[in-house]
Amino acid sequence: MTVPLIQTAADLGRAIRAKRKALGLQQQDLAMQSGVSLPTVSAIENGKETARIGLVLQLCRDLGIRLSVLD
Template structure:
């Protein structure tokens, strides 16, 4: 279980899982319907309005995000 506290943690978890699955950023982007630069930004912990807002709401509500394998 990975404890997600911020956008950087989320990005690292996403990158780790993508690599575990043997996917390139372009492949994940195509599967997810987002652009490759968006995948890159998320993996690099850039706080987009959506990601940052979700994380802030979770922190405010005391919700702890985790990634299960």
């Protein structure tokens, strides 16, 4: 399996969207599950660069997305 390289907010947003869809969730489902507003979920998935990192990490945790730092 190829691991996507995340280099931009847009890359991370696409990864979050892909995982959400793979889990069969709608944006509003994820928003309710994560305690994040629907516009925020949409903005993050669309690569908004000024999204709060804590909210982005919350979505990742709730979707089971693991982030790693590579040397």
